[in-house]
Amino acid sequence: MGSVLAASSPNPPPPTSGGAASGLTVPPGFGMPPVIPSSGEASGQEQEDDSRLPNPGTFDECHRKCKEVFPMQMEGVRLFVNKGLSNHFQVNHTLLLSTTGDSTYRFGATYVGTKQMGPAEVHISSKSIMVGDIDNSGSLNAQIIHQIANGVRSKLAFQTQQQKFVNWQCDAEFKGEDYTATVTIGNPDVLVGSGIVVTHYLQSITPALALGGELVYHSRPGEEGTVMSLAGRYTGSNYIATLTLGSAGAHASYYHKANEQLQVGVELEASTRMQDTSVSFGYQLDVPKANLLFKGSVDSNWVVGATLEKKLLPLPLSLVLCTFLNHQKNKFQCGFGVTIG
Numbered sequence: 001m002g003s004v005l006a007a008s009s010p011n012p013p014p015p016t017s018g019g020a021a022s023g024l025t026v027p028p029g030f031g032m033p034p035v036i037p038s039s040g041e042a043s044g045q046e047q048e049d050d051s052r053l054p055n056p057g058t059f060d061e062c063h064r065k066c067k068e069v070f071p072m073q074m075e076g077v078r079l080f081v082n083k084g085l086s087n088h089f090q091v092n093h094t095l096l097l098s099t100t101g102d103s104t105y106r107f108g109a110t111y112v113g114t115k116q117m118g119p120a121e122v123h124i125s126s127k128s129i130m131v132g133d134i135d136n137s138g139s140l141n142a143q144i145i146h147q148i149a150n151g152v153r154s155k156l157a158f159q160t161q162q163q164k165f166v167n168w169q170c171d172a173e174f175k176g177e178d179y180t181a182t183v184t185i186g187n188p189d190v191l192v193g194s195g196i197v198v199t200h201y202l203q204s205i206t207p208a209l210a211l212g213g214e215l216v217y218h219s220r221p222g223e224e225g226t227v228m229s230l231a232g233r234y235t236g237s238n239y240i241a242t243l244t245l246g247s248a249g250a251h252a253s254y255y256h257k258a259n260e261q262l263q264v265g266v267e268l269e270a271s272t273r274m275q276d277t278s279v280s281f282g283y284q285l286d287v288p289k290a291n292l293l294f295k296g297s298v299d300s301n302w303v304v305g306a307t308l309e310k311k312l313l314p315l316p317l318s319l320v321l322c323t324f325l326n327h328q329k330n331k332f333q334c335g336f337g338v339t340i341g
Contacts, residue, residue, distance in 0.1 A: 052177055052178065053177070053178035053204040053205075053206070053207060054178065054204055054207060055175055055176070055177065055178060055179070055180060055204070056178070056179065056180060056202045056203065056204045056210035056212070056233070057180060057202065057210075058173065058180050058182060058200065058202065059180070059182065059200035059201070059202045059212055059214055059231065060182075060200070062202075062212075062231055062233050062242045062244065063242050063244075063251065063253045063267070065240050065255045065265075066240070066242070066253035066254065066255040066265035066266075066267060066282075067253075067265070067267075068284075069255065069263050069264065069265035069282045069283060069284045069295065070265065070267075070280065070282035070295065070297045070305075071282070071295035071296065071297055071305050071306055071307035071322065072307065072322070073305060073322065073324050073333065073335075074307075074320070074322040074335030074337060075098060075099070075100060075101075075322075075333045075334070075335045076096060076097050076098035076099055076100075076103075076335055076336075077096070077097040077335070077336050077337070078094070078095070078096050078097075078320075078335065078336070078337040078338070079093075079094070079095040079096075079337070079338050079340075080092065080093070080094050080095075080337065080338070080339045080340070080341075081093045081094075081339075081340045081341055082339070082340065082341030083341055084341075087112075087114075088111060088112050088113065088114060089109070089110070089111050089112075090109070090110050091107070091108065091109050091110075092107075092108045092109075092110075092133075092341075093105070093106070093107055093108075094106040094107075094108070094133075100333075104135050104136060104137075105135060105136045106133050106134065106135045106136075107133060107134055107135075108131070108132065108133030108134075109130075109131075109132055109133070110129070110130070110131050111128075111129070111130040111131075112128075112129050113127050113128035113129070113130075114127070127146065127147050128144070128145065128146045128147070129143075129144075129145040129146075130142075130143070130144050130145075131143045131145075137162050137163075138160070138162055138163040139159075139160055139161045139162055139163075140158075140159065140160045141157075141159050142157065142158055142159075143155060143156070143157045144156045144157075151174060151175040151176065152172070152173070152174055152175075153172070153173040153175070154170070154171070154172050154173075155170065155171050155172075155173070156168075156169075156170045157169050157170075167186065167187055168186070168187060169184055169185060169186035169187070170184070170185055171183060171184035171185070171198075178203065178204040179201070179202065179203045179204065180200075180201070180202045181199075181200065181201045181202075182198075182199065182200040182201075183197070183198075183199050183200075184196075184197070184198040184199075184200075185197055186198070192220070192221060193219060193220070193221060194219055194220040194221065195218075195219060196216065196217070196218045196219075197216075197217045197218075198214065198215070198216050198217075199214070199215045200212065200213075200214050201213055202231070208234055208235050208236065209232070209233070209234050209235075210232070210233045210234075210235075211230075211231070211232050211233075212230070212231050212232075213228065213229065213230045213231065214228065214229045214230075214231065214244075214246070215227075215228050216228075227246060227247055227248055228246060228247065229244055229245060229246025229247070229248065230244070230245050230246065231243065231244040231245075238256065238257045238258075239254065239255060239256040239257065240253075240254070240255040241253075241254050241255075242254075247272065248271065248272060248273065249269070249270045249271040249272045249273070250268070250269070250270045251267070251268070251269050251270075252267070252268040253265065253266065253267045253268075254266045260286070261285060261286050261287065261288075262283065262284070262285055262286075263283065263284045263286075264281070264282070264283045264284075265281075265282045265283070266279070266280070266281050266282075267279070267280045267282075268280075277300075278299055278300050278301060279299060279300045280297060280298070280299040280300070281297065281298055281299070282295065282296065282297035282298075283295070283296055283297075291310060291311040291312075291313055292308070292309070292310055293308075293309040293310075293311075294306070294307070294308050294309075295307045301326070301328060302326070302327035302328055303324065303325070303326045303327070303328075304324070304325045304327070305322075305323065305324040305325070306322070306323055306324075307320060307321065307322045307323075308320070308321045308322075316340060316341050317338070317339070317340055318338070318339040319336075319337070319338060319339075320335075320336070320337035320338075320339070321335075321336055321337075322334065322335040322336070322337070323335075
């Protein structure tokens with residue numbers, strides 16, 4: 001519900017390592033060395049951290065852990081090649097051959113800026129990240145993320161479609177010790193009087209409970225409106241339960257980590273506008289000795305999906321097989337992917 005830009009990078013970067021700046025993501029191949037405090041500072045920080053509430057993360061990530069368990073749909077043949085040119089710069093190529101739609105080629109690039117905190121310090125913190133990709137029709141997706149200060153991050157994202165400007169948004173994120181606040185402005189037009197403003201706030205009430213809300217205001221000539229929703233997330237030792245309620249509907253998710261190999265997730269989504277409710281169940285099975293990762297899902301609309309990923313170590317090569325079957329529409333989709341790098 002939070003993002004007003006329906007564009008994303010074809011290869012979303014994984015979570016940052018310990019030394020990266022708070023709130024930023026670092027693509028594969030970019031390591032950030034951690035800060036190693038002195039023993040006296042470490043013991044004092046541990047005592048203070050015990051009495052402080054943790055940062056709850058961002059509002060958009062409330063259901064992320066559960067969604068990661070479900071397989072991603074893919075159709076046709078997909079080839080992804082990732083190449084790191086330096087510690088700061090990498091490029092990728094994506095070729096998609098489809099039997100139902102147009103075949104596309106995308107070229108992407110990622111730049112990670114660094115800053116040395118002092119001549120005698122080895123800590124390097126990421127201050128800026130630029131991610132973008134363009135396809136063969138001229139459609140461009142780009143994001144610029146900059147860490148303004150400790151706990152303050154800004155992001156600018158824009159999208160073009162077939163060489164025509166479509167969307168752009170800018171947002172600012174403020175991270176405190178026990179809260180996160182975000183303000184997003186999408187497609188503002190002062191002359192016409194249109195635009196979208198989205199505000200998020202998430203607060204840690206206890207070490208396990210976080211509460212927050214989302215407020216969306218949209219305006220265009222002759223029409224304006226506001227949509228509000230509230231969210232709560234409870235984090236246990238091996239599970240996460242999240243509920244989002246608003247005038248647009250409800251979204252509930254439950255994530256459970258059974259052991260190191262098996263993770264399961266359940267999602268319930270109810271839309272008041274579409275007058276529709278769906279329930280989905282997904283699971284992820286990891287077999288590290290065989291370098292296999294299996295994901296499966298089934299929902300109340302009788303859509304069954306599964307993905308199987310095999311890493312061919314020590315080669316930087318991964319194979320992915322994806323299948324989805326919609327029993328109600330009698331529709332079957334199959335995809336095969338190869339990732340190099």
